[in-house]
Amino acid sequence: MTVPASGDRVTPFICITIRAGIRMKILFDPAEWKGLVRPVPFLKVLTIFITNRCNARCETCFYWQELNNQSQDLTLDEYRQIQAKLPPYQDILISGGEPTLAPHLPDVIETFIHRPEQAITMPTNGIKSRQIRDMVKDICERRPNNRFVVGVSLDAIGELHDRIRGVPGNYDKAIETLRLLCELKPEHPNLRLTSLTTVFDENHKQVPELLREMARLDYVDYLTVEPLRGAPMKQGLRAPLFYELRKIQDLLHELNVGLLSRKQPLEASTMLSHIRALHREQQRMLESGRLSIDCKAGTVIGVLEHDGQVRLCEMFEPVGNLRDFGYDFAAIWNSPAAEAQRRYIKTKECSCTHCVNIGQSLPFHFWPEFERLMEKRALERRVYIEREAAGVKSC
Numbered sequence: 001m002t003v004p005a006s007g008d009r010v011t012p013f014i015c016i017t018i019r020a021g022i023r024m025k026i027l028f029d030p031a032e033w034k035g036l037v038r039p040v041p042f043l044k045v046l047t048i049f050i051t052n053r054c055n056a057r058c059e060t061c062f063y064w065q066e067l068n069n070q071s072q073d074l075t076l077d078e079y080r081q082i083q084a085k086l087p088p089y090q091d092i093l094i095s096g097g098e099p100t101l102a103p104h105l106p107d108v109i110e111t112f113i114h115r116p117e118q119a120i121t122m123p124t125n126g127i128k129s130r131q132i133r134d135m136v137k138d139i140c141e142r143r144p145n146n147r148f149v150v151g152v153s154l155d156a157i158g159e160l161h162d163r164i165r166g167v168p169g170n171y172d173k174a175i176e177t178l179r180l181l182c183e184l185k186p187e188h189p190n191l192r193l194t195s196l197t198t199v200f201d202e203n204h205k206q207v208p209e210l211l212r213e214m215a216r217l218d219y220v221d222y223l224t225v226e227p228l229r230g231a232p233m234k235q236g237l238r239a240p241l242f243y244e245l246r247k248i249q250d251l252l253h254e255l256n257v258g259l260l261s262r263k264q265p266l267e268a269s270t271m272l273s274h275i276r277a278l279h280r281e282q283q284r285m286l287e288s289g290r291l292s293i294d295c296k297a298g299t300v301i302g303v304l305e306h307d308g309q310v311r312l313c314e315m316f317e318p319v320g321n322l323r324d325f326g327y328d329f330a331a332i333w334n335s336p337a338a339e340a341q342r343r344y345i346k347t348k349e350c351s352c353t354h355c356v357n358i359g360q361s362l363p364f365h366f367w368p369e370f371e372r373l374m375e376k377r378a379l380e381r382r383v384y385i386e387r388e389a390a391g392v393k394s395c
């Protein structure tokens with residue numbers, strides 16, 4: 001019998017918890033019981049890099065080497081096969097490339113989103129304003145009960161933004177996109193808007209002005225900033241120093257208090273404290289070069305790429321392609337290659353400031369009970385999915 005490594009999520013049809021000083025878990029799925037037991041993961045966030053196509057050339061981009069190459073996108077039918085075999089998962093984050101250049105975007109979201117508590121998050125470069133508005137509207141209409149967060153990337157005001165992004169007029173187009181998206185909000189209360197600002201040495205002095213301008217325009221529900229990470233296209237760019245970032249994050253907090261308490265009062269305090277905790281960890285990481293918490297990428301966060309590759313973290317090499325594994329995500333997730341990367345992540349040698357992965361890891365650190373809650377919810381979901389598949393009406 002395999003005892004899953006700590007952090008692996010399983011479907012606990014039979015779950016024996018032995019408490020003897022140390023909590024040991026022996027979890028297995030009788031359906032898989034044929035000599036060896038394969039742990040079933042649980043994903044809190046599934047990141048889908050839906051396309052590698054992009055109409056910009058950002059000097060910051062960590063994904064630049066993958067952009068616009070000829071690898072073949074998964075078809076909608078392939079996505080459906082993947083989803084049907086996917087272990088329990090909660091939220092999805094759509095990324096890329098420019099996600100709105102994927103014509104099947106609304107269909108893929110519809111394929112992966114079935115329960116009201118699932119959230120969808122999607123960044124966009126905001127270049128094709130009307131096309132983005134139409135796609136976002138379509139998704140809101142198809143999934144009206146799911147929180148849908150659309151983030152428009154803005155790294156500076158005007159020409160500096162255009163230069164960073166390699167697209168003349170990008171700033172004006174991104175602002176127009178936010179304006180058009182804001183018009184959708186009265187009809188689609190599930191829609192949330194945010195701005196996404198990557199902070200690095202070339203723009204950090206201009207970022208405060210940008211944030212104030214975004215707050216003045218009043219299109220977004222809240223603002224976000226993210227320090228540069230990974231290997232950007234333009235060599236030599238560097239992340240801000242921790243005290244440079246702290247100054248920006250303090251301003252952002254002040255502006256977010258105003259925006260959120262007015263626009264999303266029910267969510268304001270949870271979101272503000274989550275963002276604050278993330279910021280503190282990012283500052284610590286930039287100062288010391290090492291995370292103080294365990295990163296949960298590769299255990300409860302996973303990446304699926306447009307051509308079927310699976311990664312534990314977008315900064316790591318792929319561990320397999322779903323096209324070679326019969327579209328079975330768990331088979332790749334539990335492979336020796338994945339286990340080796342998981343062991344490496346535990347060493348914290350790769351420590352970074354990734355907002356999604358670190359943000360999602362924080363609750364596991366501050367509240368160990370969160371793991372057990374996740375297991376319980378994974379089981380409930382598995383039962384729900386099986387009842388649906390068996391045609392049992394849920395109440």
Ligand SMILES: C[S@@+](CC[C@H](N)C(=O)[O-])C[C@H]1O[C@@H](n2cnc3c(N)ncnc32)[C@H](O)[C@@H]1O
Pocket residue numbers: 054058060061062063095096097098099123124125126152153196197198226227228229230231232
């Ligand atoms: C890779 S992009 C994909 C979505 C879309 N193309 C866009 O630019 O919004 C996702 C987000 O990562 C940000 N980003 C790009 N390079 C980054 C880097 N090296 N470090 C941190 N964030 C980065 C982008 O600005 C964007 O907000």
Ligand code: SF4
Pocket residue numbers: 054055056057058060061062063064096097098125
């Ligand atoms: S950051 Fe986004 S818009 Fe810019 S090059 Fe990368 S994928 Fe394209």
Ligand code: SF4
Pocket residue numbers: 291295296297313314315345350351352353354357358
């Ligand atoms: S610390 Fe950073 S590089 Fe390492 S697994 Fe987490 S997100 Fe990826």
